[in-house]
Amino acid sequence: MIELKNIYKAYKKVPVLKGVSLKMEKGGVYAVLGPNGSGKTTLMKCILGMVLPDRGEVFVGGESVIKKHSYRENIGYLPQIARFPDNLKVEELFKMISDLRGQKGNSEDLIQRFGLEKYLSYKLSSLSGGTRQKVNLVICFMFDAQYILLDEPTSGLDPVAMIALRKLIEEKKQEGKIIILTTHIMDVVEKMADEIIFLMEGKIYFQGDQEKLDELTGSEGVEASIAQLLLKEEKGKNDSSQKNGFRFKLNKVAL
Ligand SMILES: Nc1ncnc2c1ncn2[C@@H]1O[C@H](COP(=O)(O)OP(=O)(O)OP(=O)(O)O)[C@@H](O)[C@H]1O
Numbered sequence: 001m002i003e004l005k006n007i008y009k010a011y012k013k014v015p016v017l018k019g020v021s022l023k024m025e026k027g028g029v030y031a032v033l034g035p036n037g038s039g040k041t042t043l044m045k046c047i048l049g050m051v052l053p054d055r056g057e058v059f060v061g062g063e064s065v066i067k068k069h070s071y072r073e074n075i076g077y078l079p080q081i082a083r084f085p086d087n088l089k090v091e092e093l094f095k096m097i098s099d100l101r102g103q104k105g106n107s108e109d110l111i112q113r114f115g116l117e118k119y120l121s122y123k124l125s126s127l128s129g130g131t132r133q134k135v136n137l138v139i140c141f142m143f144d145a146q147y148i149l150l151d152e153p154t155s156g157l158d159p160v161a162m163i164a165l166r167k168l169i170e171e172k173k174q175e176g177k178i179i180i181l182t183t184h185i186m187d188v189v190e191k192m193a194d195e196i197i198f199l200m201e202g203k204i205y206f207q208g209d210q211e212k213l214d215e216l217t218g219s220e221g222v223e224a225s226i227a228q229l230l231l232k233e234e235k236g237k238n239d240s241s242q243k244n245g246f247r248f249k250l251n252k253v254a255l
Pocket residue numbers: 011012016034035036037038039040041042043
């Protein structure tokens with residue numbers, strides 16, 4: 001279980017998260033959506049302890065995690081931009097990560113799934129963006145963590161790797177793991193997400209499944225529904241009475 005209670009976070013007094021509360025209890029895929037800069041990565045980093053909230057609490061597996069470290073061993077993380085020394089070879093990177101963790105991990109199976117065998121002796125600097133993403137995915141999944149946080153996991157992946165990733169996520173879901181992902185690709189959400197969390201202007205506008213989202217917006221499909229939310233919010237900004245009405249409906253129906 002992952003729970004966020006009333007999280008506030010500002011960077012240099014600019015608020016990003018303005019009272020975010022969220023509970024992810026069951027195993028499954030939770031898609032965190034929202035416009036650029038809405039705070040999706042910040043929210044993930046609060047769970048990871050990489051960003052310290054100004055207010056509020058984060059619980060992982062029922063335990064408060066603020067200023068704690070060991071719980072991170074239960075989390076696999078794929079950052080939006082991963083930075084490793086460029087002169088390392090792929091195989092050296094995997095070995096370094098295993099040594100740091102003190103566990104071998106199951107990188108061999110993952111290397112095979114993502115077709116990375118032939119790149120093991122390549123330096124990271126010589127890899128394409130998509131191949132780097134596959135390397136990062138191996139690192140994220142290699143210790144079989146209970147919680148998996150994926151920031152834009154499909155970025156740069158070819159269709160074969162996309163299928164491999166979907167299969168892997170599906171397997172993790174069947175094992176009861178909690179997978180949180182951010183993406184701007186609505187097809188990924190439609191195919192993978194059990195629950196959608198829509199973040200906008202520092203708050204959660206919607207949390208629920210795709211059926212509930214369609215019902216709320218009167219649209220069909222995640223792309224159309226999310227567009228509806230954005231359009232109504234934009235329209236609402238120019239008409240405060242409508243905005244209040246729409247927000248009320250969202251709060252009442254969705255949250
Ligand atoms: N370390 C930081 N210092 C200052 N501002 C930051 C920092 N990290 C993020 N921000 C700002 O906080 C806001 C939210 O950023 P965040 O990366 O969480 O958004 P996001 O929803 O993940 O965006 P995207 O969809 O573009 O990846 C942005 O305005 C960003 O510029």
